[in-house]
Amino acid sequence: MFEQIKAASQSLIGHANQTPVFTSSTLDNQLNANLFFKCENFQKVGAFKFRGAFNSISQLSSQEKEKGVIAYSSGNHAQAIACVGHMLGVKTTIVMPSDAPSIKLAATRGYGAQVITYNPQTQTRESVAEEILQQNDLTLIPPFDHPNVIAGQGTVAYEFFQSHPQLSTIIAPCGGGGLLSGTAIAAKHMNPECQVVGVEPELANDATLSFQTGKLHVKPNPPTIADGTRTASLGGLTFPIILQNVDQMVTVTEAAIKEAVRFFFARMKMVVEPSGALGLAALMSGAIKPKGNIGVIISGGNIDSKTMAEILTEH
Amino acid sequence: MFEQIKAASQSLIGHANQTPVFTSSTLDNQLNANLFFKCENFQKVGAFKFRGAFNSISQLSSQEKEKGVIAYSSGNHAQAIACVGHMLGVKTTIVMPSDAPSIKLAATRGYGAQVITYNPQTQTRESVAEEILQQNDLTLIPPFDHPNVIAGQGTVAYEFFQSHPQLSTIIAPCGGGGLLSGTAIAAKHMNPECQVVGVEPELANDATLSFQTGKLHVKPNPPTIADGTRTASLGGLTFPIILQNVDQMVTVTEAAIKEAVRFFFARMKMVVEPSGALGLAALMSGAIKPKGNIGVIISGGNIDSKTMAEILTEH
Numbered sequence: 044m045f046e047q048i049k050a051a052s053q054s055l056i057g058h059a060n061q062t063p064v065f066t067s068s069t070l071d072n073q074l075n076a077n078l079f080f081k082c083e084n085f086q087k088v089g090a091f092k093f094r095g096a097f098n099s100i101s102q103l104s105s106q107e108k109e110k111g112v113i114a115y116s117s118g119n120h121a122q123a124i125a126c127v128g129h130m131l132g133v134k135t136t137i138v139m140p141s142d143a144p145s146i147k148l149a150a151t152r153g154y155g156a157q158v159i160t161y162n163p164q165t166q167t168r169e170s171v172a173e174e175i176l177q178q179n180d181l182t183l184i185p186p187f188d189h190p191n192v193i194a195g196q197g198t199v200a201y202e203f204f205q206s207h208p209q210l211s212t213i214i215a216p217c218g219g220g221g222l223l224s225g226t227a228i229a230a231k232h233m234n235p236e237c238q239v240v241g242v243e244p245e246l247a248n249d250a251t252l253s254f255q256t257g258k259l260h261v262k263p264n265p266p267t268i269a270d271g272t273r274t275a276s277l278g279g280l281t282f283p284i285i286l287q288n289v290d291q292m293v294t295v296t297e298a299a300i301k302e303a304v305r306f307f308f309a310r311m312k313m314v315v316e317p318s319g320a321l322g323l324a325a326l327m328s329g330a331i332k333p334k335g336n337i338g339v340i341i342s343g344g345n346i347d348s349k350t351m352a353e354i355l356t357e358h
Numbered sequence: 359m360f361e362q363i364k365a366a367s368q369s370l371i372g373h374a375n376q377t378p379v380f381t382s383s384t385l386d387n388q389l390n391a392n393l394f395f396k397c398e399n400f401q402k403v404g405a406f407k408f409r410g411a412f413n414s415i416s417q418l419s420s421q422e423k424e425k426g427v428i429a430y431s432s433g434n435h436a437q438a439i440a441c442v443g444h445m446l447g448v449k450t451t452i453v454m455p456s457d458a459p460s461i462k463l464a465a466t467r468g469y470g471a472q473v474i475t476y477n478p479q480t481q482t483r484e485s486v487a488e489e490i491l492q493q494n495d496l497t498l499i500p501p502f503d504h505p506n507v508i509a510g511q512g513t514v515a516y517e518f519f520q521s522h523p524q525l526s527t528i529i530a531p532c533g534g535g536g537l538l539s540g541t542a543i544a545a546k547h548m549n550p551e552c553q554v555v556g557v558e559p560e561l562a563n564d565a566t567l568s569f570q571t572g573k574l575h576v577k578p579n580p581p582t583i584a585d586g587t588r589t590a591s592l593g594g595l596t597f598p599i600i601l602q603n604v605d606q607m608v609t610v611t612e613a614a615i616k617e618a619v620r621f622f623f624a625r626m627k628m629v630v631e632p633s634g635a636l637g638l639a640a641l642m643s644g645a646i647k648p649k650g651n652i653g654v655i656i657s658g659g660n661i662d663s664k665t666m667a668e669i670l671t672e673h
Binding site (some may be wrong): 063065084085089162303309312314344355356 | 623
C-alpha cells in the first residue's frame with residue numbers, strides 16, 4: 044500500500060494543493076512541545092478528501108470514465124468527487140439526503156455534478172445509489188473503504204514527513220478511517236519510530252472501541268458536531284489497517300472540539316471545521332500528552348457560517 | 359527609502375514570518391484575473407504591524423532600548439510593539455483607552471507590556487503618552503508616520519515582488535498610510551510598471567480625498583467596521599509618499615467589506631479582519647477593475663469573535 048501512496052503523491056502534483064504546514068509559538072509555549080499543523084483546510088474543496096477522490100477517479104479506465112461515477116455523501120467526499128469529475132471531464136452523480144444544507148447541494152451542483160436527493164426517512168442512500176448505479180453502469184467511489192481512496196488520503200502524511208521528517212508523533216482525526224489508515228501506513232514506512240494517534244469525538248467513539256476490543260463497533264448517526272466523523276463504523280479495509288498500524292486511539296468532548304476551533308480562529312486565523320480540530324482538541328484537553336515534535340493533521344475547513352457563529356459566541 | 363526596506367527585510371529574517379501567498383481558482387474564474395493574496399493575517403501578532411514595530415525597536419541605540427519604548431494604540435500596533443519588546447527584551451508601555459475591548463487589554467498585557475489606560479472622554483492619548491514619555495525618557499514609536507515604520511511595512515511588498523515579480527497591480531488597504539507608502543516605494547523600485555492602488559472604506563475616505571485634491575483631509579473617528587483604517591488622516595511623511603507613488607485610491611462600502619470577509623471565511627478558510635479585506639472588497643465590488651496578475655495585501659486577521667459572528671450571520 045505504501046507504493047500506492049507514493050504513486051498517488053506523484054499523480055497529485057499539479058492537481059492538488061501542496062498544503063502548508065503552520066506553527067504557533069503561543070501554543071508551543073503553552074503545551075511545551077513543538078506542534079506542526081498540516082493544513083488540509085487549504086486543500087482544494089477545503090478538505091483532504093480531494094486527494095482520495097482524485098486518486099480514485101484518475102485511475103479508472105477510459106471506458107469507466109466515459110460512463111461516469113457515483114458517490115453518496117452529504118459532506119466533503121461529495122464535493123471532492125464533483126470537483127475532480129469536473130477537472131477530469133468525468134460525469135458525476137451524487138446521492139444526497141433531501142434535507143442536506145442547501146449550501147452543500149448548491150456547491151455540489153456548482154461543480155457540475157448531477158445531484159439526486161432521497162428521503163432519509165424512507166430510503167437509504169446505499170439503496171438509492173445502488174439502483175442508479177445498476178441502471179447507468181456507473182462506478183461507485185466509496186468515501187473511505189477503497190485502496191485508491193486510502194492511498195490518496197495517505198499522501199497527506201507522505202507530504203508531511205517529506206517536509207518534516209522529525210515528527211515523533213502524528214495525529215489524525217478518524218471517521219471511517221480512510222485518512223487515519225493512509226496516515227498510519229505512510230508513518231510506519233517513512234518514520235517507524237513515529238507514534239500514530241487517531242482521535243474521535245467521545246460521542247462517536249466506535250473506532251476507539253473497535254481498536255481497543257479488536258471487534259468492530261457500529262454507532263449510527265452519532266450526535267457530534269464533528270460531522271466528518273459521523274460515519275457509523277470503520278470499514279473492512281480500514282479496520283485491520285488501523286488495528287495493525289495505529290498506536291493509540293483517544294476521544295475528546297464536544298466542548299474540547301469547540302475550544303480548539305476557537306483557538307484556530309483567534310490565534311492562528313484559520314477556519315477549521317470541528318472534525319479538523321480533533322487533533323488540537325486532544326492535545327489541549329490532555330487526552331494526548333504533548334511531547335516532542337508533534338504533527339497534527341487538520342482535515343478540513345468546511346464549516347457553515349451559522350455553526351461557526353454559534354461556536355464563536357457560545358463561549 | 360527603498361534601501362531601508364531592503365535592510366529591514368534582511369533584519370526581519372528569523373524574526374517575522376515570511377507569510378504565504380494564497381490563490382483561489384474560484385475567484386480567478388469569477389473575476390477573470392489572476393489574484394495573489396499576501397497573507398499578513400498569518401504574520402506574528404496577526405498583522406503586518408509586526409514588521410514596522412520590529413524594524414523600529416531593533417534599530418534603537420542600546421541606551422534607548424534600556425529606557426524602553428512607548429506607543430499609543432488600541433489595535434494591532436500596540437500588540438506589535440508589546441510583542442517585539444518582549445522578543446528583544448525592551449520594556450514597553452502602551453497607552454490604551456479604558457474602554458478598549460478587554461481581550462485587547464489582556465493580550466497586550468500578556469506580552470508583558472505595561473498598559474496605561476486613559477479616559478477617552480476627557481483625555482487624548484497623545485497628551486497622556488507625552489506626559490509619560492517625558493517623565494520616563496521613553497522613545498515613542500508612532501503607528502505609521504516614521505521612516506523605520508514605513509520601511510518595515512514596505513517589506514510586505516518587497517517579499518511579495520520577490521516571490522511574484524509578475525504582478526501588474528498591487529493593492530493595499532490604507533489607514534494612516536504606513537503600509538501603502540511602503541508598498542508603493544517597493545513597487546516603484548521593483549516593478550515600475552506595476553500599478554499601485556490604495557483602498558479605504560467609503561466612511562473613512564480621508565486619504566482618497568487627500569490624494570484627489572492634493573490637500574490633507576482629516577476625518578476623526580470614522581464609523582467604519584474596518585477599525586484599522588479609523589486613523590483620522592495620512593501623516594506628514596506618508597501623504598507625500600502616497601501622492602507621488604500611488605496610482606489610484608478607491609473606496610468600498612461597509613457591505614462590500616463584509617462580503618469580502620465572508621468570502622475569505624467560506625472559500626479560502628481564512629480569518630481576515632475587515633481592514634484586511636479591503637482589497638478583495640474593491641475587486642469584488644468593481645471599484646477596481648480586475649485585470650492581469652493582481653497582488654492583494656491582506657493586512658491582518660485580528661477580528662474578535664463577536665464581530666465575526668455578526669458578519670457571518672447577518673448575511
